[in-house]
Amino acid sequence: MTILRRVRKTAKAALLSSFSGLLILAGPALAEPSYGIAMYGKPALPPDFTALPYANPDAPQGGTLVTGDTGTFDSLNPFVQKGTPPWQLRFLTHESLMIRNYDEPFSLYGLLASSVETDPDRHWVEYTLNPKAKFSDGSPVTVEDVIWSYRELGTEGNARYAGLWSQIDKIEQTGPGKVRITFKGDNRELALIAGLTPILKKAQWQGKDFANAGLDDIPIGSAPYVISSYTAGRNVVLKRNPDYWGKDLPVRRGTDNFDTIRIEFYGDQGVLFEAFKAGELSFLREFNAEKWQRDYDFPAVQDGRIVKSEIPTERPSGMTGFVMNTRRAPFNDIRVRDAMMLAFNFEYINGTITGGRQPRITSYFSHSTLGMRPGPATGRVKDLLAPFADSLPPGALDGYTLPEGDGSARNRANLRRAAQELEQAGWVVGSDGVRRNGEGRPLSFDILLRQGDRQDQSIIDIYQDALKRLGITTTITLVDDAQYAMRTQDFDFDMTDFRRELSLSPGNEQRLYWGSQSADLPGSRNLMGLKSPAADAMIDAMLSSRSLEDFTAATRALDRVLTAGRYVIPVFLFDKGRIAHKADLKYPAHIPLYGDGVYFLPDVWWQAPSAP
Incomplete structure (x- = not known):
């Protein structure tokens, strides 16, 4: 499912993440x-309440x-x-x-x-x-x-x-x-x-x-x-x-x-969108801030027949972006995933797609008190992660932030860093400009998208140009809804769009999203195929917390493991x-x-x- 399709569904439905609660002190026992x-x-x-407050x-x-x-x-x-x-x-x-x-x-x-x-x-x-x-x-x-x-x-x-x-x-x-x-x-x-x-x-x-x-x-x-x-x-x-x-x-x-x-x-x-403009639909949710400003000025808006409403939220950002399937090469190597993050020129893409109006997601629980804090892990978060220090992704303990581009189309500094990561991973550019490993296999992968989402395709078009300059060959496969569902259920993709809505009360659903036991279960929501003892332990700590402080620390620690793992290339914060x-x-x-x-x-x- 395309990124915006996933966001639309979760924004409309607040899907699976809304089905869990804070694993915190339960208060007085129900007698x-x-x-x-x-x-x-x-x-x-x-x-004796008479109606929901909203x-x-x-x-x-x-x-x-x-x-x-x-x-x-x-x-x-x-x-x-x-x-x-x-x-x-x-x-x-x-x-x-x-x-x-x-x-x-x-x-x-x-x-x-x-x-x-x-x-x-x-x-x-x-x-x-x-x-x-x-x-x-x-x-x-x-x-x-x-x-x-x-x-x-x-x-x-x-x-x-x-x-x-x-x-x-x-x-x-x-x-x-x-x-x-x-x-x-x-x-x-x-x-x-x-x-x-x-x-x-x-x-x-x-x-x-x-x-x-x-x-x-x-x-x-x-x-x-x-x-x-x-x-x-x-x-x-x-x-x-x-x-x-x-x-x-x-x-x-x-x-x-x-x-x-x-x-x-x-x-x-x-x-x-044209059907909505023609009056065939009662409403439309818009997820592009630039389009919201630019395209919603048609006659029905001008004369008041259509109203634009903005609805605030206090939920975490969740994760929207492009997920890499770690079950298969080349994305089973974190150095390759890191290179993919560096090559993704968000600042330029954001300026092109949204006019720079939408901020970027910085972690899975960003935009909330549950999100990881900048810099090295401290206090209870550090204590929770310390037993897994040898297996944690780089930056989980010391601090990790998403790479930032200079806003230009070339993004030279980040592409140089990406090339260095790829070379360390054994992928070297040959005389023909193609990047290959020691066995001579070209570095190439397919990006699975659903038909009909022009914004996803526009983002990937820009991204492909950067990957080409790195000597990487990519293809785009566009499929209908049924094929998309079948392929993602079977984990038959290299990279695809991704959306996980997260709540102020994360809990058992985190095992479905990132737990090792769900990684190879057909139909699982663990699309990246994450198998991390540290992530499993942080989820367990969340589920067994008896205080708000312990719960928050466990969630922030999980956020560090997920974000530093470079599994998803984040895009716009809604x-x-x-x-x-x-x-x-x-x-x-x-x-x-x-x-x-x-x-x-x-x-x-x-x-x-x-x-x-």
């Missing part, structure tokens, strides 16, 4: 069932929201490995036992479950189902459905569910409407993570192959929206269920305000959401801590009624 649970301390909202409980309901995706889809089941579904479905059509408040780092409140209980050490968690909870077909949500969903998703579903399932010792019914999950190890976050697994209807899948469901096998959910129609590869129409069971829940008041949400698919971002939208679309004045995402648009937006 009895509670309306909510926090990773540390108590939930910020009181037991929702307008008096928002009018009605109207149609039309959103656009690029590419296509060949599945309407977002819970399995097979196929490419519209990314929005798993957030709009299905529910979990608990739901997040995106105005806190990590707290959950009852949704399909009316209460939650756990022991002081959080070795188990028990949920009590809301007796009113129903699927969209009117059938009740049962404990049997819950147990089946955890087991089926964990064994036959998308790889993102396997991690939790592998840490569950047993799941059982403990009473009427009660289900208890007991965990294998000491991992306090699991009591929260478990509450976010989507619940499906078991009876629908009896006698069917869940993992290989066809396009017309649409999973039944319990959420406010259901799929009412679709045209294969072109659009999907969601309708708000008038009989939705949970419309009066505090976590649902002021949310899901549109009667209809239609997802239209376009060949590429350029076509999508420090705010930019949404152009029709003037009749409104949103609350209170912006959630995490900024923009599906929990914001479309969840709490509404369409203002037309004047009589």
Whole structure:
């Protein structure tokens, strides 16, 4: 998936990183069932809260929201490995036992479950189902459905569910409407993570192959929206269920305000933008600051029919860039990866692509208190990293910063340094100008991109020129959505675009992103193939932290290992959401801590009624 496609999806959805919480002091033990649970301390909202702080409980309901995706889809089941579904479905059509408040780092409140209980050490968690909870077909949500969903998703579903399932010792019914999950190890976050697994209807899948469901096998959910129609590869129409069971829940008041949400698919971002200008779409998220300033001055903006809104965020930068596959040569050599970082002339690329308006990501958790600090590691961070000193990438302990160019197109100083790194790695330029190793093999690699993202291609065009001057041959392979998904799931690439959204509450998902155990698991999100004992240990330290100080130190230490490892060439920092939208679309004045995402648009937006 292209860089901007990944950012769009994560900005819209705040994908997998939003599913974890600060592994910090858990506060008073829950002695009895509670309306909510926090990773540390108590939930910020009181037991009698009436709505989420960023929702307008008096928002009018009605109207149609039309959103656009690029590419296509060949599945309407977002819970399995097979196929490419519209990314929005798993957030709009299905529910979990608990739901997040995106105005806190990590707290959950009852949704399909009316209460939650756990022991002081959080070795188990028990949920009590809301007796009113129903699927969209009117059938009740049962404990049997819950147990089946955890087991089926964990064994036959998308790889993102396997991690939790592998840490569950047993799941059982403990009473009427009660289900208890007991965990294998000491991992306090699991009591929260478990509450976010989507619940499906078991009876629908009896006698069917869940993992290989066809396009017309649409999973039944319990959420406010259901799929009412679709045209294969072109659009999907969601309708708000008038009989939705949970419309009066505090976590649902002021949310899901549109009667209809239609997802239209376009060949590429350029076509999508023209469709928005022509009034075919209700809104568009823009991720290029230069384009935001330059291209959003068309007539509908000038006369007020389109409004430009900027949405602040306090989440970490995450990582956006181009990832190198360390499972294969030449990127299994950190000296080659370092040369690739040096050859990437960000300052010139930024000036060309965004007019220099967007800053650069400097580390995985930059733009937040969890990010690594400049200079040598000190204090608790140094103590955590010290046992791995001999195996750490250069700069992890002493300090590492991304190379900076002089702003010129030639970038001579950094290219000289890159050439030195390559020569030390055994790649030497011959008389024909081609860089080869001792066996005579040319230094070449392929860059896998998805069709339709012109910005990715523009970035790579500039990058290729620099690599050519180093004697490196590169090719670009453009593929459609389905081929891209298949190739990245099989790790069949040298370099490709990359996006990992990270939260203020990183936890178990870090094992999926960078853990050694996930490096060779097909479909894993560890695209770079990282196998680092130091990274594994820092993740373990995060998961076992009992204080804010220890947690922050472990996260900063992990940030050092990842950044100094030179696995991803970072690009633009998306420090705010930019949404152009029709003037009749409104949103609350209170912006959630995490900024923009599906929990914001479309969840709490509404369409203002037309004047009589």
